[in-house]
Amino acid sequence: MGQTARKVISALSKRNAAQKSQKGTTRISCRRWSLYIHTVTRSHTSCALPATPIDPPRYTVAVRALCEFTAKAGDLDLRFTPSPTGQEGVGGHGVVTSRRGPGYESEVTLSGEFEGLRVRGRADGYDPVANRIEEIKTVRGNKADIPQNHQALHWAQAKIYGWLLCEARNLAKIDVALVYFDILSQRERVLKERYDAATLRAFFEDSCRRFMRWAEREIAHRSDRDAGLQALAFPHATFRDGQRLLAESVYKANASSRTLLAQAPTGIGKSIGTVFPALKAMPTQRIDKVFFLSARSTGRAVALQATTQLRRNPDDAPLRVLELMARDKACEHPDLACHGESCPLAKGFYDRLPAARDAASRAALLDGRTVREIARTHEVCPYYLAQEMIRWSDLVVGDYNYYFDRSAMLHALAALNEWRVSVLVDEAHNLVERGRTMYTATLDHAAFRGLRLSAPGALKRPMDRVYRQWNILAKSSDAAYETCDEEPAAFVEVLTQLCTAIIDDMSEHPQRHDATLERFYFDAMHFLRLAEQMTEYGGKHSLFDITRTPRSRAGVDAALCVRNLLPAPYLAPRFAAAHSTTLFSATLQPADYYRNLLGVPGSAVWVEVPSPFQAEQLDVHVARHISTRYAHRQRSLPAIVALMADQFARRPGNYLAFFSSHDYLQQAAAVLAERHPDIPTWSQARGMTETGQAAFLGAFAPGGRGIGFAVLGGVFSEGVDLPGDRLIGAFVATLGLPQVNPVNEQLRERMEAVFGQGYGYDYAYLYPGLRKVVQAAGRVIRTRQDRGVVWLIDDRYARPEVQDMLPGWWDVPASGHGLAEGGSRP
16 A cells, blocks of 8 residues: 555544544443343433323344344355454545545434334445445455455445435435445445335344344343342352352452452362352342453363352253353364365354354353354354354353453453453462463564465565564574563564565455465564554563574574563453452462552452361471472482382372472482382373373372372362362472573563562562462362371472461471582572
8 A cells, every 4th residue: 555545544544533532422332232232211301392102112232233143144254364454444434435525424323213122323424416325344455355244244234224214314215335445456346236215124124023032032031140140049058168258259349340359278169159259249230241261171160060050950040151162172173274165164154153043042051062062963163153152141261361362352342342241360370471471472483484485476575574684683692592672673664564565465365375374474463563562551561582592504593572571561451341350369479469460450459268277187398308409300309209108108098299390200200110119100291181181180089099290380280179088198399489591580680670679589480489389289188178298398498488478377397497418599
């Protein structure tokens, strides 16, 4: 696109945005779009005129929302099609309307009613001279192929507006036009049909009838749901110790629209202790949806189990619960592309969706298995059926990224539909590191070299420019790791040019789909957006770094990374958008650590739930004579193995042994097997599948005997419930401190710079490490009847500052400073 055209679009974008802002009070409120409707209040009648009793419409719906529900047809087609940005779209509309003649009307407000339903919206434009109503859509590239389901939606919107205008102005006929405006060529492609008013009216009324059948059912569901939730009783005879305080705190947070940080011990039933009060708050606080977010599949399973407990009787609240699965786990045909020409479940998806949606809406629990069964019955994609059902569910269970990621679907839907949501964040201590990952972007040098060789010819020159700048960065220093507070301007400029060239090339060749090129484009755009934000929020949240590694042949590869260190600026708007957020975990201490790193509102409340367990339930031992520092690990193995074997001999049963790495774990397991072959063992493997994980946990059978070896901070360190004699003890052979490396040292320095002297080591090393230790040890005591033992194996556990971070109910041996032979402090 030429510079003149860019300036025109930019100017028009600003003008239209200003106009829309000024007209904001006339926009339709689409609150609670889960029903696509909201109740319309009765209008006031002037006292000066005789009042005529007129029944007001019961519901109001936006034109687009109505058509989204009734008009999509054909295939699901998720092939990447370059499309304009939001700003380019607004500008494109402005260019089109500015070309029309005198008297042309833009942003025409229209409304109509049918059997208690009011339909409202704004038509893009109307030409009274030509008697033509226009629905304007911007595209990128004059060869852009508009998917069938999109065209069906566009035509439906245009026809609905056509009828509303005919009714408003008493027109017998009207031309209905779709105007596709290419922002690159600045050309218009117009599709036009002439309709008489009767035909358009029939289309409008048919759409309203189909919508109202569903809407009436959904309103009845909402009413029954709220009534059922008001009467819903806690599923157990009594609350566990501490569980009532947790539940009351969650309810009050929802009642006062605040954020809550709740530290509650393992084993008290945190899932049901948070889900139950959040659901109870829904009717009185007019909450549309509860989002239960977890970092692991085990956490999601516990949440689903809690909802099942809440609805043991048929008369309990009619609650719709949905589990969101990752695409790679939900997809029935992972080897096929996601469009109708490749996947049979994508072909005709929107034609079969209404029946599948109806069946899914009648299932109380839409876990992954149920969604897949319904999808198979109706021959639709289970992953996208689940996404459709978000709008019609009350409680949605999914991963953190669905709400907190840059392109988070739940957050986007909540904002678009103005839902009032309550967010429950399970094992919230994980959100610090997950938040950093979400707002970090890395570009791989070697992968780009391979892409460059196979890319289309039109991209050769912009790719060469990127490659030259990349090589300059790779050779600019001999340091293996280098950081900068600002992104490299020259590289960012040529990468931006390359992304523009890629999108233009894709626009010119819409039928050519190169998955590798598309993946690089998305990664590069993520990198550029985060690089653009490096100086925002005070510029302290992220840094740019280069990691250099020698190639197998001559030269050096340089991985380029915009690395987030402080996720608070990115996460804070997500907390602000929710009606209420509850972050809960057994390890949310120190409170200021999580307040500072997560960016929770200043009004957030922190609650510590006392443990229901007693010190006599858990024997805590500190092995002061052993050092597990990296330099001492080989020397530590005989002593660790002897300690484990002695404990096993004194009290046979099932134990978990945690180590800082897979290598350390395997070495210890090998020594134990060699010296004590009579002790059964099993070990966590790298890249363990869910089936493998289930087998590992299955080995902890009631009455069993053996030692399972696991990595501290891994999948078996938290969210694992092995009550009774399924687990009677744990060995933690590490302090859990993150590895000292250049990246973590940068984190330490940045935390020191942001939060002050003394915070760097604690924030980068001590708090994250001991949090993993407490989580792992928390697997042992799960109920008031459990008895167990924990061995903390490292001389540093004797230090006061370390013991201060351990749970208060533990009876830890008095502090001392006994060091292992040859040991030293870090």
